[in-house]
Amino acid sequence: MDRAAFVDKLNEDLELEYQSIVQYTQHIASLKGAEYLSTLDELAVHVQQELVHALTLARQIDFLGGIPSTRVPAIGELTDARSALEADLKLEEAQLDRYRERVEQAAELSLPDVAGTLAPLLEQTQEHARDLRAALG
């Protein structure tokens, strides 16, 4: 993988962070059910971290000579709370796989600074997936 392909991957990661922000914003405001109240508080923490993830990715893309994407992927239709949280978990798990790859690729491209900058995203994405798995039981 060359740097240009790596920047393209970072831009796809950025778009998925936009998806997280939009999806969590809708879910935090809309999901109902006493059993999910504490989960909604956790999602409110996640969504703030997703904005930091998006900013981190956008800055790395610019640093590597790319232009940060503004494309937001399509969000699935809202049905019930459980399906919404399952969609959130699926997205977090996909992001976790992607960040694992990205940290390795950055190291392979001799960009340890970029790999180090992405490490907190990897760690927080694992936490988000863990929170959602726990909420879904």
Ligand SMILES: [Fe+2]
């Ligand atoms: Fe994120």
Ligand SMILES: [Fe+2]
């Ligand atoms: Fe997340």
